[in-house]
Amino acid sequence: MTELLNTLYIQRPGTSLHLDGDTLRAFHPDDEPKTPPKRVPLVRLDHLVAFGGVNVSQELQLRCAADGRSVTYLTGNGRFLMRTVGPATGNPLLRQAQHRAADDHQQRVSISKAMIAGKIHNSRQVLLRTARDSSGFRQTALRASADLIAERLNLLRDATTIDEVFGVEGITARDYFAAMPHLVTRSKEWKVAGRNKRPPTDPVNCLLSFLYGMLRGAVHGALEQVGLDPYIGLLHGVRSGKPALALDLMEEFRPLLVDRLVFTLLNRRELSDKDFDHLPNGAYQLTDDGRKKVFTAWQKSRQRAWPHAYLRRDVEGALLPLVQARLLARHLRGDLAAYQPWTVA
Amino acid sequence: MTDPVESDSGIREVPLSALEHYAYCHRQTALIHVEQVWDESAETVRGDLSHTAVDLPGVTRRAGVTVVRSLPVGSETYGLRGVCDVVEFTGQVATPVEYKVGRYQAGGPAELQLGGQALCLIDAGFEVPLGYIYSVAERRRHPVTIDDTLIEQVIEAAGAVRKILGTSKLPLARNDKRCRRCSLRDACLPEATDGHSRPLLDLFTPRPLGTWRD
Ligand code: SF4
Numbered sequence: 001m002t003e004l005l006n007t008l009y010i011q012r013p014g015t016s017l018h019l020d021g022d023t024l025r026a027f028h029p030d031d032e033p034k035t036p037p038k039r040v041p042l043v044r045l046d047h048l049v050a051f052g053g054v055n056v057s058q059e060l061q062l063r064c065a066a067d068g069r070s071v072t073y074l075t076g077n078g079r080f081l082m083r084t085v086g087p088a089t090g091n092p093l094l095r096q097a098q099h100r101a102a103d104d105h106q107q108r109v110s111i112s113k114a115m116i117a118g119k120i121h122n123s124r125q126v127l128l129r130t131a132r133d134s135s136g137f138r139q140t141a142l143r144a145s146a147d148l149i150a151e152r153l154n155l156l157r158d159a160t161t162i163d164e165v166f167g168v169e170g171i172t173a174r175d176y177f178a179a180m181p182h183l184v185t186r187s188k189e190w191k192v193a194g195r196n197k198r199p200p201t202d203p204v205n206c207l208l209s210f211l212y213g214m215l216r217g218a219v220h221g222a223l224e225q226v227g228l229d230p231y232i233g234l235l236h237g238v239r240s241g242k243p244a245l246a247l248d249l250m251e252e253f254r255p256l257l258v259d260r261l262v263f264t265l266l267n268r269r270e271l272s273d274k275d276f277d278h279l280p281n282g283a284y285q286l287t288d289d290g291r292k293k294v295f296t297a298w299q300k301s302r303q304r305a306w307p308h309a310y311l312r313r314d315v316e317g318a319l320l321p322l323v324q325a326r327l328l329a330r331h332l333r334g335d336l337a338a339y340q341p342w343t344v345a
Numbered sequence: 346m347t348d349p350v351e352s353d354s355g356i357r358e359v360p361l362s363a364l365e366h367y368a369y370c371h372r373q374t375a376l377i378h379v380e381q382v383w384d385e386s387a388e389t390v391r392g393d394l395s396h397t398a399v400d401l402p403g404v405t406r407r408a409g410v411t412v413v414r415s416l417p418v419g420s421e422t423y424g425l426r427g428v429c430d431v432v433e434f435t436g437q438v439a440t441p442v443e444y445k446v447g448r449y450q451a452g453g454p455a456e457l458q459l460g461g462q463a464l465c466l467i468d469a470g471f472e473v474p475l476g477y478i479y480s481v482a483e484r485r486r487h488p489v490t491i492d493d494t495l496i497e498q499v500i501e502a503a504g505a506v507r508k509i510l511g512t513s514k515l516p517l518a519r520n521d522k523r524c525r526r527c528s529l530r531d532a533c534l535p536e537a538t539d540g541h542s543r544p545l546l547d548l549f550t551p552r553p554l555g556t557w558r559d
Contacts (some may be wrong), residue, residue: 091379091380091381091382093379093380093513094380113548114548117548117549118548121548121551121552124551124552125554125555125557128553128554129554129557129559132554150551153548153549153550153551154549156549157549226532227381256557260559264559306557307555307556307557309546309555310537310543310545310546311534311536311537312536312543322531323531326531326532326534327534327537330534330537330538333380333515334514334515335515335534335537335538336537336538337545338545340537340545340546340548341548343546343548343552344555344557345552345555345556345557
């Protein structure tokens with residue numbers, strides 16, 4: 001009965017957020033003196049996400065912590081800075097089970113395989129869908145990539161170590177991103193090459209990095225909400241300072257929740273070159289305006305429903321990370337024989 | 346295994362609210378009291394709102410009746426503990442009143458909880474012939490006779506809950522019509538945890554293009 005997870009994103013620098021009874025009140029000094037401040041009843045919100053330059057009053061933070069609502073702070077570019085949560089609640093038995101799984105090589109491998117299988121399946125869906133809607137050489141190339149990736153699933157089936165799982169993930173990602181010029185129409189105009197990230201040197205990669213950041217925040221929050229430790233990974237293991245389990249669980253969502261959205265935004269010309277700043281070091285960055293457009297698109301896409309092949313029902317994009325975190329928790333607690341990733345149907 | 350919460354007499358204590366959860370669904374009891382799952386679903390939020398008035402501890406006296414709100418009670422003998430919303434004391438007679446958001450359901454789970462409260466009060470030396478369930482939705486109280494049958498049910502349920510609290514394995518999901526009204530549904534995933542586990546997907550066989558819309 002969880003209502004659609006309501007995350008409020010506040011990105012306009014200079015905005016300050018206050019607690020007013022049981023509502024959140026947003027104020028910006030540039031607003032017309034007569035415009036009434038924006039208010040949102042707190043009951044409707046599960047998470048707040050504040051971007052660079054947004055102020056959250058301490059009173060509001062404390063109230064959020066008390067209610068079990070997280071507040072996440074990101075830079076203007078969506079880089080994670082901080083997240084505040086209230087006193088740890090939750091389920092010690094689940095955490096114990098998670099730690100045991102992290103120490104159990106076989107369980108780590110099997111869960112990791114499932115997650116990467118989910119990613120591969122959903123990547124193929126992106127390729128196949130774009131192929132269906134295109135023609136000629138482009139279509140042939142996309143189908144060939146989809147076939148190639150399908151073969152990697154056999155390799156994955158046989159993987160018995162984490163390194164092998166990583167290996168398969170690596171080549172599949174390479175195959176998939178090699179097809180990127182075919183996934184983005186007018187790819188020359190958008191300077192599409194492959195995947196690059198530090199810093200992203202073309203608009204496509206800039207968008208991918210930005211939205212992966214959003215996705216990571218969503219997954220991180222979902223894991224915490226369910227009571228799993230985002231830092232104890234299964235595929236990504238344990239690396240100091242890395243939310244390894246969040247990175248693990250992100251994998252199955254990347255192709256459809258982010259990549260497909262990026263390709264659509266560019267192909268439908270919802271973004272133009274003017275939405276990016278081209279920096280002297282070759283990096284691309286979203287302008288304020290561009291970022292706003294991307295948010296709006298991200299928020300909208302989170303409201304749409306996706307078929308869930310295992311649960312055999314539709315799940316809203318915003319809820320998918322939570323549903324998968326719960327399926328993972330159920331598996332770790334021995335309720336489900338195996339972890340079942342989200343695969344679209 | 347969880348660390349047992351033990352009373353002085355060594356019996357693992359059962360929270361009175363767990364009796365109501367137990368009457369509704371065994372798995373729900375474990376989800377709430379073992380797994381610590383609690384969804385701020387609309388229903389529980391509404392429940393909290395209706396409780397705020399009675400949640401403020403306090404004592405009022407009128408015409409020989411002492412009314413106590415948020416009264417902590419417990420029973421060493423039966424290993425129970427909890428808080429009564431309201432108890433009215435007249436001499437040696439105690440009358441517990443339990444507040445519920447929804448409509449009253451005769452013989453429903455709330456009666457077991459009320460019975461548990463009564464048992465604690467009886468154990469403390471009071472006579473408890475009658476209790477009430479106050480339905481916030483209907484704005485009226487419904488009398489419930491505290492008889493031997495109800496007390497026996499309470500004792501039996503407390504034993505069963507104690508067993509559930511003592512094991513780390515969760516009972517199977519019911520996956521029936523109760524689940525539709527259950528606020529823990531999303532955390533419980535009854536369709537996947539009812540033991541007739543739906544077939545797992547073959548994750549390593551490529552599937553054709555799905556019908557997902559863009
Ligand atoms: S969803 Fe169904 S099985 Fe699960 S706790 Fe609720 S009533 Fe019980």
